[in-house]
Amino acid sequence: MTRRLAGLLATVLTLLALLAVQPALADDRSASAIADRAQYDALARTTTTGRYFNTPQLMFVIDRADRKADPAGRLYFINSRRYDFHVTFVQQTYLSSRPAEALVAANYSQPNRRFIFGSVVFYPGLQRYGVEFFEGDALDAAVLGETMTALKAHFFAPLALKPNSHQQYELASGVGGIEIIDGAAAYGSREVLVLNPGKAVGRLRVVGEITPQTDLRRDDIVMLDVPPIQLEPVAGVITTAFSTPLSHVNLLAKSWGVPNAYRRDARAAYAALDGQVVVMTAKDDMVTLRGATPAEARAAARRAKGAVKVPKADLAYAGLPSLDEQRRTDSVRVGAKSANLGEVRHHMARSGTTDFAVPPGFALPFSAYDRFVRANGLDKVIDALLADPALKTDRAARHAALARLRAAFAAGTIDPRLMEAVKARRRAVIGEGGVFARSSTNAEDLPGFNGAGLYTSVPNVVTDAQLADAIRTVWGSVWNDAAYEAREAARIDHRAVHAAVLIQQGMNAEASGVMITENPFDPQEPDAVFINAKRGLGMRVVEGKRVAEQLIYHGETQGSLQVLTSSTDDTMLSFDEKGGVREVRIEEGRFVLTDALALRLAKAGLAIDAWLGGAAQDIEWLTIGDRLYVVQARPYLRGH
Incomplete structure (x- = not known):
């Protein structure tokens, strides 16, 4: 509900309140106590997005001005299927005729508030109930203590507190007799979490944990017990261990447009389908696998992903631009990672912001990579590798060939004049101290190809010799196994890929x-x-x-x-x-x-x-x- 709509609703309700006698609450609006699970389920609401992650929640209100039934105030377990918000219940049951904004301001931030708003949430993975408050609620010890006391007296099952803010964690530790449920236990213990929804058809592979010997195909749906750091393109991912929306695996799944989900019992439920062509569906709070029909399997085999086009690199530019000399359009010279930071520094200077900083740095452009490759004869090695038909089907041979290529990069000679210029630029732009050598390629952040985590960055490079090694490592990472496999799946021309190196002040993060x-x-x-x-x-x-x-x-x-x-x-x-x-x-x-x-x-x-x-x-x-x-x-x- 928007603020404008809330205000209009509150005005209408105020006029109605002036014309009507306050009625008794109907049975379907709320309950004064919850006697069993069936009554909880009848009143609780389960949402598919947002704050409660598909877990049932039952809102409650304590009216501290009405102490006839209980010294702590009158408790209402709200029919959360009927009312979207606490204030809507309060207004529509004539407990208050104040506008929505006034109710929020007076009852989320004041210790002498009239109403206490919260929810009793059921966590399926824990098979228990917790009390949650809005994370911006400025609770004090008195409000928290009397709320927990009142709820425990009128709820059929044991209750603990699930804090939603640092302040609530700290407050709970000072109030005796309150058990705390940590967020990882509450939500990390969920049976199912759909991180990237979708539907896929492919061969199910139950592999447990990815190793260098794991051979996956683009049409595989992979089931994992351990979320991997890297993963070559697949048709779908199921993990039996809780992961987060910002894990590299999920970012990759989003870039490939494939479903990715956590289901705790996936191995027990579907291991018997290992090796078969299956249909995976991940939607809302549901993850299922079933055997594919022959028609579905044939249709999936016919589908082919179109090639992703890599932006053409500017190989004529040979400068070493600082971040202050870069804008977003310079991505054709130094890659989006470096150019975007230059754009941010530009806007910081224009706006005068000092609340955060971008560490200083400069970039070796794509042309430096191109010259290094040709000067060391690596272009011929790359041509031979890409022309070898055996490497298309033999994973072990492909792995060995890519390792040899990266070793050749590591052993290559950087033009001494370029290294002298890099060392001078480092001291002029950054000064003394360690630096990060970060990859910034033209095969990242593309429509249909994210490229997150495929290439290598080297932290805390101290000496000039270490810096030369780090530059070669970043350049060689164009030929990492995961990067090669991802580009193959996206039909990217490997020869069109170039790596810039962003050399940036090293920050020893706390x-x-x-x-x-x-x-x-x-x-x-x-x-x-x-x-x-x-x-x-x-x-x-x-x-x-x-x-x-x-x-x-x-x-x-x-x-x-x-x-x-x-x-x-x-x-x-x-x-x-x-x-x-x-x-x-x-x-x-x-x-x-x-x-x-x-x-x-x-x-x-x-x-x-x-x-x-x-x-x-x-x-x-x-x-x-x-x-x-x-x-x-x-x-x-x-x-x-």
């Missing part, structure tokens, strides 16, 4: 992660930002092996922050003083981001979204102390 400037569970919500965060360097955030701290910023509800899950990591990655990174132990259970940093992060994301054309963005960020940095911005690929 926290880092990824955010997208929309709510992936409710894409229609305006001004929303979904944030994944972990402590330390950010290489692990998109892996999907451990649950990150996940937050949603809701811009339309007074900039509230909703905590979905907390981070489960017990180690983090940090710079090693000799170069590279090392793993260090960390204290478990602490929040990664403060509310203040998370709010600044969300606002930075929305600003970048606007600067880059208003399309949802996938943004990598990091923090050091209270300083916020952005190190990548690329279009976010929605589900198909």
Whole structure:
């Protein structure tokens, strides 16, 4: 409901209230107690998108002004199938004739509020119930304590609190007798989560975990117990371990336009279909597999994906442009990753913003890659590799040939004059200290081909010798196994692919992660930002092996922050003083981001979204102390 509609509704209800005597509540509007599961199910609402992730929720209101029935106030378990919002119930049952905005302002932020609003949510994976409050609700200990006491006295099953904000977590720890359900347990334990909906026909492959020996085809539907960091193109993905919308696997699934879903019991339910051609359907809160009919199998075999065209690279340009000298149109010279950061720095300078920064850097353009390849005779090696028909069908031979090619890149000679220019540019633009050598190719962020995570970036490069090695590594990563397989599936001309190298100031992050400037569970919500965060360097955030701290910023509800899950990591990655990174132990259970940093992060994301054309963005960020940095911005690929 929009604010205008809410205001009009409230005005009409106010006039009706003046003309009518307050009626008793009808039985189908609410209940004063919930006696069993059947009564809960009759009143609870299950939504397919948004905040509650397909879990049943039963809204409640406590009217603290009516203490006749209970010292804590009169409790209403709302028929949540009939009423969309707490304030709608309050208005339409004449408990208050105040406008919707006034009710929200008075009853979500004041300790002396008249009404307490919340929900009792059932978590299918845990088979238990939790109490949730709006993440922007400024609860105090008294309100929380009396709410839990009242609910427990009138609900048939044990209740715990599922906090939805940092403030609620901290508050609950100071109120005795309240059990807490963590977000990872509540939502990570769900039986099913559709990350990218769709329908696919293909051969089911139950492989457990991806290894270098795993041979998958484009028409395979793969079932995994461990979400992989990389995956070559397939027709569909099912995991039996909880993952997140920002895992690389899900970003890849979106780019391929294939269904991707988590179902805990998938192996038990469908392992018998291993090796057969099946139909996978992932929609709402449902993931199913069934054997394909002969006609469906034939139709799937006939379908072929059209070739993805790679933008032509400008191989005449030979400069080493700093980020301040780059704009989005320079992507034909240095790739979108580098050019987009140049665009962001341009807008930051124009707007005068100081709330976040983009670390300084410069780029080796595509032409440097092209000259290196030809000078070292690698163009002939590449031609021979691509011409060998055996490599089309022999995965082991293909893997070995690509490894040899990358080794040839690593052993190649960079023009000494170019390296001298790179070293001088590094000191002029960045100064001393470690740098990141980041890949920025012309085969990323394309319509129909995302390219996320296919190419290699090298962290914390300290010495000049390490920098030369890092540049060769980035160039050689054009021929990573996963990159090659993905381009094959998209019918991309491998020879048209070129790699630029963004050399950027190294930042030893205390926290880092990824955010997208929309709510992936409710894409229609305006001004929303979904944030994944972990402590330390950010290489692990998109892996999907451990649950990150996940937050949603809701811009339309007074900039509230909703905590979905907390981070489960017990180690983090940090710079090693000799170069590279090392793993260090960390204290478990602490929040990664403060509310203040998370709010600044969300606002930075929305600003970048606007600067880059208003399309949802996938943004990598990091923090050091209270300083916020952005190190990548690329279009976010929605589900198909």
